[in-house]
Amino acid sequence: MSQNNLDATQFFESSNAMIQPWVEYWVKLHEQNVEWSQALMSGMPPNADPAAIRNHWSSAMTQSIEAFMRTPAFLESMRRNAEALTAAKVTSELAKREVAREMGVPHSHDISGLYERLESAHEGVLERLSAIEARLTTIEEKLNPLRQIKEGSHD
Known part of the structure; x- marks a missing residue:
């Protein structure tokens, strides 16, 4: 398998892991809407549980974010960010010393x-x-x- 195909496969696998919790959330929400609509049409109040909806949304958000944070692209960006921060810290320390030296501080x-x-x-x-x-x-x-x-x- 070529490198491009491997990268595409990893992308789709990680995308699937990020998107799947939201697909399940929207499917479940659609099913509940159908049940509520049928209950309203039959003259009964819908059996809505806002806490369950909120918990399901929170679970989908957690799973999606966790899957995103495990993607190679995110991990690579975190590595690069840490390297950039370290380099910036070293550069600022050197600049601070040079300015202090030039000013006689x-x-x-x-x-x-x-x-x-x-x-x-x-x-x-x-x-x-x-x-x-x-x-x-x-x-x-x-x-x-x-x-x-x-x-x-x-x-």
């Missing part, structure tokens, strides 16, 4: 990078202060005997 990625740089600078300053403190301690240790000698000479 910080972005969360910029802020996290800034935080990392500040943290690195903070660690560097602490290391330098530790080195300065160690040098100062060494200088004080060397000067301490000289102070004691100087203080001893003043006494």
